[in-house]
Amino acid sequence: MGPRWKGKGSEAKALADPMSKIVLQLQSSLTQSDAQGLLSGCSVLYQADEEQTDLFNRACFGRPIVTADKDKQWFQLGVEEAFYLSCHLKCLKIVDGQDCEKNAEQLWEYMKSQKATFPEFYKAYQHLRMKNWVVRPGSQYGVDFVAYRHHPALVHSEFAVLVLSEGGGDSNENGRLRVWSDFLCTIRLCGSVAKTLLVLSVNNNGSSSVSPSFLDSYSIEERTVTRWSPEQCRENPAKV
Amino acid sequence: MGPRWKGKGSEAKALADPMSKIVLQLQSSLTQSDAQGLLSGCSVLYQADEEQTDLFNRACFGRPIVTADKDKQWFQLGVEEAFYLSCHLKCLKIVDGQDCEKNAEQLWEYMKSQKATFPEFYKAYQHLRMKNWVVRPGSQYGVDFVAYRHHPALVHSEFAVLVLSEGGGDSNENGRLRVWSDFLCTIRLCGSVAKTLLVLSVNNNGSSSVSPSFLDSYSIEERTVTRWSPEQCRENPAKV
Numbered sequence: 065m066g067p068r069w070k071g072k073g074s075e076a077k078a079l080a081d082p083m084s085k086i087v088l089q090l091q092s093s094l095t096q097s098d099a100q101g102l103l104s105g106c107s108v109l110y111q112a113d114e115e116q117t118d119l120f121n122r123a124c125f126g127r128p129i130v131t132a133d134k135d136k137q138w139f140q141l142g143v144e145e146a147f148y149l150s151c152h153l154k155c156l157k158i159v160d161g162q163d164c165e166k167n168a169e170q171l172w173e174y175m176k177s178q179k180a181t182f183p184e185f186y187k188a189y190q191h192l193r194m195k196n197w198v199v200r201p202g203s204q205y206g207v208d209f210v211a212y213r214h215h216p217a218l219v220h221s222e223f224a225v226l227v228l229s230e231g232g233g234d235s236n237e238n239g240r241l242r243v244w245s246d247f248l249c250t251i252r253l254c255g256s257v258a259k260t261l262l263v264l265s266v267n268n269n270g271s272s273s274v275s276p277s278f279l280d281s282y283s284i285e286e287r288t289v290t291r292w293s294p295e296q297c298r299e300n301p302a303k304v
Numbered sequence: 305m306g307p308r309w310k311g312k313g314s315e316a317k318a319l320a321d322p323m324s325k326i327v328l329q330l331q332s333s334l335t336q337s338d339a340q341g342l343l344s345g346c347s348v349l350y351q352a353d354e355e356q357t358d359l360f361n362r363a364c365f366g367r368p369i370v371t372a373d374k375d376k377q378w379f380q381l382g383v384e385e386a387f388y389l390s391c392h393l394k395c396l397k398i399v400d401g402q403d404c405e406k407n408a409e410q411l412w413e414y415m416k417s418q419k420a421t422f423p424e425f426y427k428a429y430q431h432l433r434m435k436n437w438v439v440r441p442g443s444q445y446g447v448d449f450v451a452y453r454h455h456p457a458l459v460h461s462e463f464a465v466l467v468l469s470e471g472g473g474d475s476n477e478n479g480r481l482r483v484w485s486d487f488l489c490t491i492r493l494c495g496s497v498a499k500t501l502l503v504l505s506v507n508n509n510g511s512s513s514v515s516p517s518f519l520d521s522y523s524i525e526e527r528t529v530t531r532w533s534p535e536q537c538r539e540n541p542a543k544v
Contacts, residue, residue, distance in 0.1 A: 202485070203484070203485065203488055204488075204492070205488075205489070205492060206485050206486065206487070206488035206489020206490065206491075206492050206493075207485060207489065208485060226485070238483060238485075239479070239482035239483040239486070240483060240485060240486055242479040242482075243478060243479040243480060244443070245442070245443065245446050245447055245448060245466070245478075245480060246446065246479070246480055246486055246489075247446070248443055248445075248446035249445070249446020249447065249486075249489055249490055249493055250446065250489055251446075252444070252445060252446050252493055253446075253489055253492055253493045253496070256493070256496055
């Protein structure tokens with residue numbers, strides 16, 4: 065299943081304006097303004113100026129939130145998004161309620177305390193973002209993320225992503241795809257919303273998850289899962 | 305969500321011909337012919353005469369299978385169906401490949417060896433069949449069973465059924481609905497196929513599962529799960 069572009073001209077628009085370039089622009093703008101986000105429960109809040117608002121929207125980071133302040137736009141970033149901007153792109157400082165800046169280790173610790181699966185989820189998020197996929201929450205489809213080839217205004221999401229953790233402690237803390245009925249349920253749903261199921265198995269290879277410095281030693285395996293129809297394959301293998 | 309009848313007149317047809325009566329006729333016919341099924345892997349095979357073929361089809365037990373024999377129709381019964389006919393309705397003897405009849409304890413043991421979740425699944429199957437629901441495999445929808453108000457020719461299945469085991473050993477061997485993403489996936493799929501999710505939690509109340517004699521001490525809780533839309537409930541509670 066290829067990308068499903070939204071209307072004519074969308075594909076050309078996307079090609080002319082690569083996501084990698086938009087993210088670079090966002091990174092540069094945030095770096096120049098010495099951007100600072102505020103840790104708040106399970107998310108990070110950031111007040112963007114007009115240029116950054118445009119870049120946040122085009123790069124699909126965070127969710128704009130409505131406030132009484134008309135001049136500035138607030139964005140709510142998920143833990144993976146905030147950590148990616150802060151510790152991978154290194155363009156966002158994050159402070160707590162006492163205006164105290166958190167370093168990478170402290171952020172990692174905090175986010176793990178908010179979400180036990182954070183190490184694997186973050187690895188998966190980073191893996192896809194580094195390949196220039198737009199990665200958004202997948203709860204609407206009962207998966208962990210959805211991945212878009214470009215901005216959701218131009219194209220439907222192509223992959224429904226489940227993150228499984230392999231090795232170390234409980235072999236699959238996420239608890240998905242343990243039984244056939246879950247597999248069948250997920251595949252059937254993905255089929256009905258025209259997405260391909262992408263299972264990302266993250267293996268910490270025995271590394272500890274105490275510090276983000278171990279992230280590079282995590283390995284990740286990509287598997288797409290689709291239905292196989294014997295009828296379609298019987299007569300003409302070339303047509304499959 | 306009420307029943308979705310297939311076309312005009314279906315509801316009247318169903319009312320005029322209650323499922324309880326059809327199952328009684330099947331029970332009586334099998335008893336009279338001293339019916340005998342053959343254990344074969346994960347299923348039980350039964351060769352039905354013309355009258356019984358009609359009753360099997362109308363009561364929705366088993367799956368007709370095609371053989372070279374034109375006069376007799378073979379049916380393949382699932383483990384829950386076979387156990388229900390054999391040990392609850394007591395109208396089917398079951399023999400193994402050596403033509404040796406199996407008693408209830410032996411059948412129970414055999415079926416547990418084929419399917420670890422058999423005790424809970426059978427309790428759920430029996431629970432629904434005793435209320436005159438037609439119960440069929442649910443793998444097409446990624447659930448354990450689907451339940452019909454009457455014959456599938458007359459009505460769409462109303463419930464997608466998941467069986468969870470509570471208490472004793474692993475708290476949920478079936479492994480479903482452990483995490484939110486699975487919940488969301490299942491609910492979304494049920495919605496898109498117009499079924500209500502029915503979660504049957506079977507609790508063995510500390511009883512052993514070594515013998516079917518403990519089945520009566522199992523308790524079962526029914527929960528239907530549906531999406532709640534705050535918008536629909538805000539203005540006019542009477543309309544919900």
